[in-house]
Structures are given as structure tokens and as C-alpha cells.
Amino acid sequence: MNPGWNLGNTLDAIPSEGDWGNTASADIFTKIRAMGFKSVRIPVTWTHHFLTGNNTVDPTWMNRVEAVIDSALTEGLWVIVNVHHDSWEWFDMSNPTVEKEQKFEALWAQIAARLSLKAALNEPAGGGTKATADAYNNAYLQFQNIVRNSGGYNKNRITSLEPLNGNSDYGNSWFSKIPAAWGDKWSYQFHFYSPYDFLWNA
Known part of the structure; x- marks a missing residue:
């Protein structure tokens, strides 16, 4: 899969694609493949694309996400899709609730039924406490269960997990490995922002 490229500030824009000045087109994948x-x-970012009053993703948005992914797959690229700014917009597990867990499960059930390689959550938000990290560890078990049992190739799909805040120190201290029963079809990632001013503004 190396080297990889990130389609940033596009489908993760808030509230929707194009609001940060970027839209996804098929030719971008042709270009990066050629490179x-x-x-x-x-x-x-899925936050603003749920149907009012329930946890169902707007079919128009799901179709758009799938179309972008299909454009990348057509070029022979491996694709990783995630749940991005939702991590702080509504799934901050420093204050876990049943409603958040239900929405997370419902979202991933829909993604698993339609899309390809999956990263559970971008930079899981919340205070730096073990209790918050444990809440995310539990959410990741739910995530793995949903993906693995959703049929098709998903039982062999490689998933990607992040520690609290994407922080490697929190990961070393509190991240719980997926039980052996799930096999080895998962990966671990963290985001390293030190020195912050250099990396963040690069």
C-alpha cells in the first residue's frame, strides 16, 4: 500500500464537500496513480449527513462517498475510508452515552455494508484519561464486531484503529489490543505532531 496519499479537506469538510474549497474528481486519482x-x-465526515430524527445516513451522501471510492478503485488504488471530524463533533467519549454508542454502531453498520478498507475513527477526542481511553477500546470492539459480521469480504477486511487523541503515549499506556479471536486483520496507527509548529504547518 505504500506510498499512500490523503484526500484531505474534501469529503471531510464541514458541513459538506466543497465547503472548504475542494471537491473530489476522478482525474485526481488518475494523476496520483501515475505518480x-x-x-x-x-x-x-458524516455528522451533517444523517436523516433528521434517526441514525440513517442520507442515501445521496452515501452514494457520493461510494462514487469517489469507486473512482479510486478504478485506478487500482487501495482505499481507506474513515469517520473523521465526527470524533469531536458528536463522538467525544470523555462523556460516553448510550445514544452515542448506538449512533456509532448504526453508522458503521451502514459503512460496512457499502464501502471498503475501514479506519474506525480519526483522532478519538476527549480528555487524556484512562476512562476515556477505555470507552474507545469498547467502541473499537463494537466496530470490529460490526465489520466482521457484515458479510462478504468484510470478515477478512483490514481495519485500522487509533489511540485516544491519536496520541502514541496514550496508546502505549491504554490501548487494548483486539482479542485474538479477531485474527490479525487489523492495524494500529497514531498521529505524531512533535515538534507541533513544524509538523502542523508543514
Whole structure:
């Protein structure tokens, strides 16, 4: 999958694609494939694309996400899709609730039924406490269960998990490995922002 490229500030824009000045077009994947990239990460923010009053993703938005992914797959690229700014817009597990868990489960059930390689959550938000980290560990078990039992190739799909805040120190201290029963079809990632001013503004 290396090297990989990130389609940032596009489908993850708030409230929707284009609101941060970028839209996804098929030719971008043709170009990056020609440059030698083998995979693409497609961050997606789902917050503003639920039907009113329930946890169902607007079919128009799901179709749009799938169309962008299909454009990348057509070029022979591996694709990673995630749940992006939702991590702080509504799924901050420093204050876990049943409603958040139900919405997370419902969202991933819909994604698993339609899309490809999956990263559970971008930079899980919340205070730096073990209790918050444990809440995310539990959410990741739900995520793995949903994906693995959703049929088709998903039982073998590689998933990607992040520690609290995407922080490697929190991961070393509190991240819980997926039980052996789930096999080895998962990966671990963290985001390293030190020195912050150099990396964040690069």
C-alpha cells in the first residue's frame, strides 16, 4: 500500500464537500496513480449527513462517498475510508452515552455494508484519561464486531484503529489490543505532531 496519499479537506469538510474549497474528481486519482501512489485515504465526515430524527445516513451522501471510492478503485488504488471530524463533533467519549454508542454502531453498520478498507475513527477526542481511553477500546470492539459480521469480504477486511487523541503515549499506556479471536486483520496507527509548529504547518 505504500506510498499512500490523503484526500484531505474534501469529503471531510464541514458541513459538506466543497465547503472548504475542494471537491473530489476522478482525474485526481488518475494523476496520483501515475505518480506512483498505491493507496489513498479518504477521510469522511458524516455528522451533517444523517436523516433528521434517526441514525440513517442520507442515501445521496452515501452514494457520493461510494462514487469517489469507486473512482479510486478504478485506478487500482487501495482505499481507506474513515469517520473523521465526527470524533469531536458528536463522538467525544470523555462523556460516553448510550445514544452515542448506538449512533456509532448504526453508522458503521451502514459503512460496512457499502464501502471498503475501514479506519474506525480519526483522532478519538476527549480528555487524556484512562476512562476515556477505555470507552474507545469498547467502541473499537463494537466496530470490529460490526465489520466482521457484515458479510462478504468484510470478515477478512483490514481495519485500522487509533489511540485516544491519536496520541502514541496514550496508546502505549491504554490501548487494548483486539482479542485474538479477531485474527490479525487489523492495524494500529497514531498521529505524531512533535515538534507541533513544524509538523502542523508543514
